[in-house]
Amino acid sequence: MLFGGEKFQDKFLHDAMQFAEEKNFILLYGALVGGISKGLQYEDSDYDTRFLYVNRDNPQQIHIPFHEKEADLKHRVYFDNLPYEFIPLWELTSFMQFLQMPAFDGKESCGLYNIVGWTMQSPYTWDPYGLQMKVVPIINSVFRREKFIPYHVDQIKEYLTAGDKIIIKDYLYAIYAALSIKWAAERNTFPPVYMKSLVMSIAPASLKNKILNMIDLSKRLSAEYLYDGKDEGRTLPESHYVGIIARDAEVDAFIGEMCNAAEFVAPQRITEERINTAIEEIYEIVRYSVKEETKVRGVNG
Numbered sequence: 001m002l003f004g005g006e007k008f009q010d011k012f013l014h015d016a017m018q019f020a021e022e023k024n025f026i027l028l029y030g031a032l033v034g035g036i037s038k039g040l041q042y043e044d045s046d047y048d049t050r051f052l053y054v055n056r057d058n059p060q061q062i063h064i065p066f067h068e069k070e071a072d073l074k075h076r077v078y079f080d081n082l083p084y085e086f087i088p089l090w091e092l093t094s095f096m097q098f099l100q101m102p103a104f105d106g107k108e109s110c111g112l113y114n115i116v117g118w119t120m121q122s123p124y125t126w127d128p129y130g131l132q133m134k135v136v137p138i139i140n141s142v143f144r145r146e147k148f149i150p151y152h153v154d155q156i157k158e159y160l161t162a163g164d165k166i167i168i169k170d171y172l173y174a175i176y177a178a179l180s181i182k183w184a185a186e187r188n189t190f191p192p193v194y195m196k197s198l199v200m201s202i203a204p205a206s207l208k209n210k211i212l213n214m215i216d217l218s219k220r221l222s223a224e225y226l227y228d229g230k231d232e233g234r235t236l237p238e239s240h241y242v243g244i245i246a247r248d249a250e251v252d253a254f255i256g257e258m259c260n261a262a263e264f265v266a267p268q269r270i271t272e273e274r275i276n277t278a279i280e281e282i283y284e285i286v287r288y289s290v291k292e293e294t295k296v297r298g299v300n301g
Helices: 005-021 092-097 111-119 129-142 145-159 168-186 195-202 205-226 236-241 249-262 272-291
Strands: 025-032 049-055 074-078 086-089 165-167 243-244
Touching: 005 025, 005 049, 005 074, 005 086, 005 168, 025 129, 025 272, 049 092, 049 111, 074 145, 092 111, 111 129, 111 145, 129 272, 145 168, 145 249, 165 168, 168 205, 168 236, 168 243, 168 249, 195 205, 205 236, 205 249
Parallel strands: 049 086
Antiparallel strands: 025 049, 074 086, 165 243
16 A cells, blocks of 8 residues: 555545556556655655556567667656655566666666665555565565665765764665665565664664664654744755754764675676566566456456
8 A cells, every 4th residue: 555645545546547548558556665665754755656557559568678768668747736746657567677687778777776676665555466475576586786785885975974963864864775785785685665674674783773763863853843833934855954963883883884795795696597587477477467367257347
């Protein structure tokens, strides 16, 4: 289920499906992919989603994004004055090809590889065909640390700024990246998206309460900023950056340790043939789920 009240979800899904209908797309799956999916949202956070589709006229067609342009396979519909500024729709077959070669138009990006795990393992989904639980085991069976970890090293470099104090949101995102590196190095799968799940599963015992308290503090400081009666004329996203805290030596040491460890993580020994086979298995599951498992007498007419 997607995040939010029933009326909001109905409105959001109506807008997504209407756009898909105009484009002659079949929507297959949708997921929250922003701060909400990590459990790091604030009251004024954007509602970030990602939908997967196939073309209704030719649902069997396979698109290889390495040879195609992003604009031909990724579409956005924009809105004004709504919690979602836009709704993005990605073509499913090309999206799954990122497991093999995360690239559009010949330009490779580790970020695109991470997008697959983030989307398919989001805790908040619209999943009428049950694709999440069917596809995630296959995705994890061909997980490649060498495509996953560099992105999170870059995230740490982006968010962990110099100085004795740091914006709490930035600190949490750096910690999230470090925990993701630890999970990938030790467990060889995409990590949980939801941060508290990640913390409880793999964070060093001495850091768990520190990080959980930091998450709660971040939300409280943002809420206080929004409701202090002095926010007139402010830009709402400023509430994400009001919390500034002192750096913690133990937390910093853990983040540094994960950055150093990332340099020595060996690549997964997975052949190109095995990855391509896994992608074909996913395609077949999607085809079967859409064509066969929806055919129930008395339910589908």
